[in-house]
Amino acid sequence: MRFAGIDVGTTSVKGLVIDETGTVVAEAEASYPLSTPRPGWAEQDPEDWWRATQQVLAELRGAGGAPIDGIGLTGQMHGLVVLGADDEPLRPAILWNDGRSQPQCDAVEARVGVERLVALSGNRALAGFTAPKLVWLAENEPETFEKIRHVLLPKDYVRFRLTGERVTDVADASGTLLLDVGARAWSPELLEVFGADAAWLPRVVESPEVSGYTQDGVPVAAGAGDQAAGALGMGVVDEQGPASIVLGTSGVVFAARDQYAPDPEGRLHAFCHAVPGAWHVMGVELSAAGALRWLRDATGGAEFGTLTAEAARWEPGVEGLRFAPYLSGERTPHADANVRAAFLGLDLRHDRGALTRAVLEGVAQGLADGWDLIDPKPTIGRFSGGGARSALWTDIVAATLDVPLERTASEAGAAFGAALLGGVAAGAFATVQDAVAACVHPTARTEPDPDLAAAYAQQRASFRALYPALKAADGQA
Structure with a gap:
């Protein structure tokens, strides 16, 4: 069939x-x-x-x-x-x-x-x-x-x-x-x-x-x-399984829930899941891989591989350079359509590779804003989206969230999940869970590097200070 x-x-x-x-x-x-x-x-x-x-x-x-x-x-x-x-x-x-x-x-x-x-x-x-x-x-x-x-x-x-x-x-x-x-x-x-x-x-x-x-x-x-x-x-179907972490134009952290439990402040979305009787919580970062695309276009249009190779020459933290990834405002956790992005801590030593590394790290920290709100946290993330094709960015996200990231055999995204639902409707699978068990196959896995994770944990406070600082500078605090 x-x-x-x-x-x-x-x-x-x-x-x-x-x-x-x-x-x-x-x-x-x-x-x-x-x-x-x-x-x-x-x-x-x-x-x-x-x-x-x-x-x-x-x-x-x-x-x-x-x-x-x-x-x-x-x-x-x-x-x-x-x-x-x-x-x-x-x-x-x-x-x-x-x-x-x-x-x-x-x-x-x-x-x-x-x-x-x-x-x-x-x-x-x-x-x-x-x-x-x-x-x-x-x-x-x-x-x-x-x-x-x-x-x-x-x-x-x-x-x-x-x-x-x-x-x-x-x-x-x-x-x-x-x-x-x-x-x-x-x-x-x-x-x-x-x-x-x-x-x-x-x-x-x-x-x-x-x-x-x-x-x-x-x-x-x-x-x-x-x-x-x-x-x-x-393969994200229940609370005991993996989370979905998407690094597309926008960034998403997504965890299944067996019960309806919305965040009282509405910082995370709470939706019904595609699995009958289940829900999910979701954090959305409006500019993720889209931020890297913006940087590429703004700095001469180099290939993404060239940019990430230049970024890999810089140490974590980029000597104090930070990027607030709010190019289109932000959704999680700030729900602020008006805040805008910024580089902070620029130095004469910083080159295009430094800017790229700061974007990669700033986007990962933005994902962590949503990840930090998920409780209980899944112990594995299934990683997808255009940004997930970068080994460096995968390492940075795994370390920032401090969770192993898996890839799956198919990178077809939402259409693949829709096809699984079509298989259940056709009677080939009795349940959504059966369809996932038969068709979703994990492949590569990236473990978080302990030293890198420690470095990014130390930077969390400085990143989280960016949003209120930007609002204050704009007179909106």
Whole structure:
């Protein structure tokens, strides 16, 4: 049997097909544009997602000759897709990285209180989330708001076009601020807070459940948001197992939880997991490998391998040079969209390699801000993302978090986890855990170097002092 995973991302739809051992037998990708009509805004045409999905599925079905027996969906979280009475989008989708609704978030937290909001939703009100976008729409485009008949997330719009069903899963729905995450159901109280009509919302189910069928009868699993699906693809399924640590454009620390236990201050996200009856906590660093990409572009465009080779010539700590990685603001633990990055401690001796090493270390320390909040801590991390391909950065992260880091045989990310869910929906595996046991295979392992870990532990205090110092310098303390 073969199972497809479809990942509706911010820049493209990525798809793959795996067999019952987890071997990737086909891959395809189709890209589309991102619109930024104003500073801080990010929008896309949902029809672009559907066209790309059709292209990817056609390529996957034509590869290898064997049929696809199940499909799982994943994709960018938090995006707002609003449909009218004719089931057509009323406007472009407002995406996860759109910050226009920050005033609405501030107003909601002031009215409801952070403690009550976190107790219900597991999270603070962030501009990236779905519900604040609805409030923005009501206040700024009331004529559009009045026409809303359905609200969908990005991958769920693709599901609707694929199966005709309006369904979402508990993991992706957790990022809307409309779900009672502990009860795994839409919250009447949150719906009232954000002015949403329950009739607009899709049916919410567990991630491996069959949500509908394609025209040719292939079952489509409910799926999950990209972080939960990606963690599933890394084998992160329960509290006793490994954590997922992602060093992509953003950085993520992700741990499964057997019980719903949100951080009272909302510093960590608390979402339903793609594993039925489980939850997860997650810390997000907004600029991770993206910070290294910025440095590369700002210093002449050298290859990443050249930059990290130059960084390796410097000792840990870079003679007091520190980098605060807040190029796009920060989410965990500060929830501050306005703070910005900085180098501190620059000296005439510091060269491009020193700047690079400081970025590698600053990003690792930013990951540690989230890791420090996870309790109990997993004893192993499964490491993925573009930054995980660097041996030096892997050593730095392992030492900073003081945890062994494992790689897995597949680096296909969220699409791989979605394909596992497709396998459960197709009946090849009885449970998500069975799918993971059959298909997720750890390979390389990096142990934290004790001397390096000790050096970075000594630097924690100086790194943690950067954020309040930057806020004070900006007059916001």
